[in-house]
Amino acid sequence: MPDAEPRPEPFIQQTAPAALDGLRARLRGTRWPDSPEDAGWSQGTDLTWLRELVAYWAEDFDWPAQEKALSRFPRFRVPLGGLGIHYVHVRAAEPARDAMPLILSHGWPDSFWRYTKVIPLLTDPGAHGADPADAFDVVVPDVPGFGYSDRPTDKALDSIAVAGLWSELMSVLGYARFGAAGGDIGSHVSRYLALDHPDRVVAVHRTDGGLPVPGGDPAGLTTEERAWVRDVAAWGATEGAYAAVHRTKPQTAAVGLNDSPAGLAAWIVEKLQAWSDCGGEIERSFTKDEILTNVMLYWLTGTIGSSMRMYRANAAIPPAQLARRVEVPSGFSLFAGDIVRPPRAWLERSTNLVSLTEPARGGHFAAFEEPELYAQELRAFFRPYRTAAKG
Template sequence: MSGFEPFTQQTGAAALDDLRARLRATRWPDSPDDAGWSLGTDLDYLRELVAYWADGFDWPAREAELLRLPRFRATVGGLGIHFVHAKAVAPAGRAMPLVLSHGWPDSFWRYQKVIPLLTDPGAHGADPADAFDVVVPDMPGFGYSDIPKGPALDSVAVAGLWAELMDLLGYRTFGAAGGDIGSHVSRYLALDHPERVTAVHRTDAGVPFFAGDPAELTPEERAWMEGAVVWGRDEGAYAAMHRTKPQTAAVGLTDSPAGLAAWIVEKFQAWSHGDAGSAFTMDEILTNLTIYWLTGTIGSSMRMYRANAAIPPAQLARRVEVPSGFSIFAGDIVRPPRAWLERTANVVRATEPARGGHFAAFEEPEIYAEELRAFFRPYRTATTG
């Protein structure tokens, strides 16, 4: 691929030695008896995780596993973008191109498990005709993509980068899917490039924005919006910090791996279907955390919240006319009603899988893969010819 370089970076011993020394030197706060997760991160769980990160976790093995994915770097919109480009195990020209957009606090890691299920469905008990060419970029300021030197890019700008990336890869038309911030990016891909995005799938509808007459809303929509306000009050302190003072939090989180772990793991606990310990292994959690630590991207990833908070209301109010699908997983946060989905998008399929939370592609990759296969099946002809 002209203009693309294979990504083969490996971590040096000095960086890992520094990480382990910092973990072993953690200065722990006090905690009330039996606080558990009620005040934030459970310190007993965190102590166990940090001890394993320092003296048991095998990052070189995890890094080698990730390097087995077909990973590349390319310059897109003046920024170095890291991405996975996994081609389908299918006859040439038969696979559907699909760009998957991650959210916070993760990276391309979110889709690690689901990639083989999408590129080679026949090897996993599904129809080989449902194969995808999968592209999973790290957003600017996340993972192994460049950190913008100026203000963070918002979801509208990132959608423009992904359209350019797909063009560079030779995909004139394609499907788009994502969750969390990736849901926003996928939405703007469909809004701004409807001639190229044949269909768009999301696992959430984002934070509700409605500028019309509240009397127009259904009772379910009003209840959902009221619930979103309560959720923001009780669970949204992290987002308020990201939107307003991300650089303040970034100092401690960039300096202390235990602090970084506390900030991120609490979200894995709160946003999973069940709890972090049952939804993810410690190795899986620490793989995500180590990517953040080694790339120093916690601050830049948080700044995207500030950028998105400045998106004009006129952009937020736009309705997606591209065929849209939603999989609203049972354990996800702020789950919208069908009426809201139809108000904001041209919904052709909406389901509510019984298992899985906010990180559904990682928590329940088989279910997530089948959701994508089923939704995109009618739109394959438009992208594969």
């Protein structure tokens, strides 16, 4: 007898009061480390700022209100590949009857949270001063091991495997052809969607090149590409300690991060500060409520360790996979405040590049930092491919 078709079920997010009481007790009992005077963010998270955040988290942060706000989106879970996958699915507002399906893939340290500001702009552009004909049906899944998707019990899935799950998810939802977009790890996932499912992905948009290591003879690279490779190496030496931990010994760090909410916040907010276009002032890009909502999605689900393990899985992807060229029409929006932006020559070498823009504002979390600008980028890029998505 054939297996039954995977059946999505509505997902209701509701946190038990006891879980919040336990969290507040841990926050109030934080055992703080010392810090050099005037260290600021130079050696990691600014301890003075973090203490302020933790005090707000313990005494004033209204998680039930944030939870209610997240529940405004239709959310579901569906079994795929032996795992329960959580996703947001918002169909385009009327009168957009021919909306283009679009799957958005998040990265670390976030979840479906990354796209919560931009979803309404994409599904109902007419209500936000844009052309209603540019509407999308938007799907935003949580990667296995992140958010409200199941954690793999044996080993983390790599980006190739996740792309396979996303292709299956879009089939379950009735979309034969669709667009794909993403940032950070989501760029990798979107890339493999285009590589492994080119008959289904009509076009792919990314906000970074994924910091690959170009293969082959370095002498064959342009001067600009060689400079970029040096920049990537320099960035890794000064900013990449977190990734080395994730790739090699994630379980060691996970013990402390999963036990201490202050420690978890420190690990996450340091990246929000360093990678956003905030000029060093994190609250220029994110409010405390926004930051803590992101952190809460890790704390309540206990997924910091499982999310980190995906780095280890991706590090084991064979070099031949990394060297494949994407032939699906590819677009990049390289936001001004993002990290180590690849040169055009590399994007042309590694993809069928049809669009490259450089928005003047926004960083690594562009969809959250600059949702209006990000939505404009996606509308413009995918506009020529809407007819193809109907095939």
